[in-house]
Amino acid sequence: MELIFLGTASCYPTADRSVSCTLLRFEDGRIWMFDCGEGSQVQLQKSSAKPGRIEKIFITHLHGDHLFGLPGLLCTLSNNMSESKSDILLEIFGPHGLRRYVRECLSLSRSMLNFSYVVHELIIAQHQYPDDWQDWKVDSDDDGRLHPQEIGGRSIVCDDNGVWEVNSDIVVHEATLEEALRDKALENGHSTPAMAAQFAKDIGASVLVLYHYSQRYRQTAHDAEGDVDSVTKLLAEAEAALSDCDSCSVVASGDLMEIPVKRRE
Ligand SMILES: [Zn+2]
Numbered sequence: 309m310e311l312i313f314l315g316t317a318s319c320y321p322t323a324d325r326s327v328s329c330t331l332l333r334f335e336d337g338r339i340w341m342f343d344c345g346e347g348s349q350v351q352l353q354k355s356s357a358k359p360g361r362i363e364k365i366f367i368t369h370l371h372g373d374h375l376f377g378l379p380g381l382l383c384t385l386s387n388n389m390s391e392s393k394s395d396i397l398l399e400i401f402g403p404h405g406l407r408r409y410v411r412e413c414l415s416l417s418r419s420m421l422n423f424s425y426v427v428h429e430l431i432i433a434q435h436q437y438p439d440d441w442q443d444w445k446v447d448s449d450d451d452g453r454l455h456p457q458e459i460g461g462r463s464i465v466c467d468d469n470g471v472w473e474v475n476s477d478i479v480v481h482e483a484t485l486e487e488a489l490r491d492k493a494l495e496n497g498h499s500t501p502a503m504a505a506q507f508a509k510d511i512g513a514s515v516l517v518l519y520h521y522s523q524r525y526r527q528t529a530h531d532a533e534g535d536v537d538s539v540t541k542l543l544a545e546a547e548a549a550l551s552d553c554d555s556c557s558v559v560a561s562g563d564l565m566e567i568p569v570k571r572r573e
Pocket residue numbers: 318319328371373374520
């Protein structure tokens with residue numbers, strides 16, 4: 309199986325780089341999609357992946373650069389079906405609030421789908437919600453009405469510490485800004501390559517894949533000119549942070565890059 313990176317930028321898409329969207333394609337062609345930023349369906353068409361094989365979509369968080377492409381993708385998947393197939397169920401997983409987002413985008417745009425869908429919401433620990441959470445209306449079940457193609461989803465609750473068990477050989481982690489800009493990264497809820505490396509070590513992953521780069525970094529050192537930096541700088545920082553781990557390696561992903569993933573023996 310392999311990881312296919314459709315978008316590796318943070319914040320907004322540019323002519324050179326699209327925003328977050330990563331595919332995990334299994335040996336039989338089935339696809340799980342992680343995030344669906346604006347323009348992901350265009351990248352999908354440029355890739356070797358078959359859109360019709362997407363069976364699950366996971367949204368990591370509700371920032372626009374991770375989900376503004378989702379309603380459009382759902383409509384395109386539906387348009388590509390020759391007839392209504394109510395036996396097909398697309399499963400979508402994501403944070404509390406995602407169910408309302410999908411339902412209202414589809415309902416307000418009067419979008420009907422040729423397949424059924426369900427949104428399962430991950431419920432975090434109480435102390436993890438932002439202070440102003442109550443100021444934002446996130447629940448959409450007030451009147452109990454579902455979108456015509458929607459099936460009621462589950463709420464998946466984390467443990468008391470606010471985590472779900474993690475057991476990974478390969479970790480795809482954002483590395484938005486370099487270590488010298490750590491304060492700025494933290495201010496915006498982002499990570500540096502060293503932070504990504506530490507997380508990979510903490511969970512015992514042997515391969516770290518970086519993505520979600522600030523637009524200040526061009527894709528290769530060759531592209532960077534004058535004061536402009538490149539992703540090579542972020543890669544070097546992660547490599548340095550992993551230098552004490554013999555079994556660890558790090559890769560800097562780029563748009564449309566495919567990275568093979570080995571199954572455990
Ligand atoms: Zn982002």
